[in-house]
Amino acid sequence: MGFFTKLMFGIYLFFVVHGRPDMIEEEILDEILYNYNKLARPGTIEHPTVKVEHGVNLIKIEECDGKTLKAMTWLPIAWTDPRLAWSLDFYDLDALTLPSDLLWTPDIVLYNSPSSHAGNAYNPRVYIFNSGSLSWYPPTTITTNCEGSEIDNTVIFCLMRFGSWSYHGRALDIVLSSDFVDTEDYIEHPEWEYVNSTAYKAVQMYACCPEAYPYVMYNITLRRRDNSQSYNVETNLPHSINGVIESEESKYNVNSDTAVLDKDSNTYQTNNTISGKGSDTDNTDSGGK
Numbered sequence: 001m002g003f004f005t006k007l008m009f010g011i012y013l014f015f016v017v018h019g020r021p022d023m024i025e026e027e028i029l030d031e032i033l034y035n036y037n038k039l040a041r042p043g044t045i046e047h048p049t050v051k052v053e054h055g056v057n058l059i060k061i062e063e064c065d066g067k068t069l070k071a072m073t074w075l076p077i078a079w080t081d082p083r084l085a086w087s088l089d090f091y092d093l094d095a096l097t098l099p100s101d102l103l104w105t106p107d108i109v110l111y112n113s114p115s116s117h118a119g120n121a122y123n124p125r126v127y128i129f130n131s132g133s134l135s136w137y138p139p140t141t142i143t144t145n146c147e148g149s150e151i152d153n154t155v156i157f158c159l160m161r162f163g164s165w166s167y168h169g170r171a172l173d174i175v176l177s178s179d180f181v182d183t184e185d186y187i188e189h190p191e192w193e194y195v196n197s198t199a200y201k202a203v204q205m206y207a208c209c210p211e212a213y214p215y216v217m218y219n220i221t222l223r224r225r226d227n228s229q230s231y232n233v234e235t236n237l238p239h240s241i242n243g244v245i246e247s248e249e250s251k252y253n254v255n256s257d258t259a260v261l262d263k264d265s266n267t268y269q270t271n272n273t274i275s276g277k278g279s280d281t282d283n284t285d286s287g288g289k
C-alpha cells in the first residue's frame, strides 16, 4: 500500500471506531428536547405554579412629552422548566442558548401601554442552565403613560404594569427580581433626568373569573432639566424672588450633584446610585410652592 492509501484507510478506521466527533451541546439537546412539547406550561405536580421573575432595565429615553414615555428597555425574565435540566455528571457543559420559539415562554405583556403591543425589537435566544433555569433578556421599546406630580411641575411619574395575558396566579406567578428599575446601563437624556423608581407587586381580580391575576408595577420618576428649552421659556416669565431662588437651586443641583457631561460620548452620566432607595436628597420642598 502506498502512503496515501494508508492515510485514507487510517482516516476511514478513525471514523468507524469513533463515529462523528463528540458534540456535547448536540447530545444535551437530543436529551432535553426529546418529546418536549412547548405548548405545555412547565408546572409539575410538586410545583404546580410557574414562578416568573421580572425586571426592567432602563436603557434610554427615546421620546417623552411629559404625558407619554417611549423608552428602550431590556426586560430580564427568568423561570424554571424542569424538562430542560441535565446532569453535569454526564455532560461537561453548564449552559447553552436556544431560540425562544423552540421553548415554552411566559406571555408577559405591558398592560397599560397606549400602543397595542410592547414592541419587541429583537427576539434573542434564551439562556438555559443545567439546573433547568432559564434567563431571557428581550430588548423592548415601551410606550407608556406618565402622570404629573402635584408638588413639583418639573416631575413626572411614568408607570409600567406587566403581567401574564392568559395565565392566572396559580398557573403563573409573576414576582419582582428587584424593588426598582435597573439603570446600570442607562444612557442619560438631555431633557429628562432619571430621579428614582419603585416597583411593587399587586393582584387584579376580574368579573369574569374567580382567579386572581398578579402583576408587577414599575413607577419611574423623571424630572425635566432646567437647561431644557421649555424650562427657559418659563424662566422668562416675570421674576419673582421665589422663582429666581428656585432656578438657582436647580442649576446648582444639576451641575454638582446629579449629572456631569461626558465629553467623549457627549451624553450625560449620572452618579445616582440610589435607584429608588430612600436616600434621596431631592429638592421638592425647596421650590416656592
Ligand SMILES: *[C@@H]1O[C@H](CO)[C@@H](O)[C@H](O)[C@H]1NC(C)=O
Residues within 6 Å of the ligand: 157, 159, 219
Ligand atoms: C408613583 O410614585 C409617586 C412618588 O413616589 C407617587 O406619588 C405615585 O402615587 C406613584 N404612582 C403609582 C401609581 O404608584
Ligand SMILES: *[C@@H]1O[C@H](CO)[C@@H](O)[C@H](O)[C@H]1NC(C)=O
Residues within 6 Å of the ligand: 260, 271
Ligand atoms: C460618585 O459618587 C461617589 C461617592 O459619593 C464618589 O466617590 C465619586 O467620585 C462620584 N463620581 C462622579 C463621577 O462624580
Ligand SMILES: *[C@@H]1O[C@H](CO)[C@@H](O)[C@H](O)[C@H]1NC(C)=O
Residues within 6 Å of the ligand: 155, 195, 196, 197, 198, 221, 276, 277, 278, 279, 280, 282, 283, 284
Ligand atoms: C422619588 O423622587 C420623587 C421626586 O423627587 C419623590 O417625590 C419621591 O418621594 C422619591 N421616591 C423615592 C422612593 O425615593
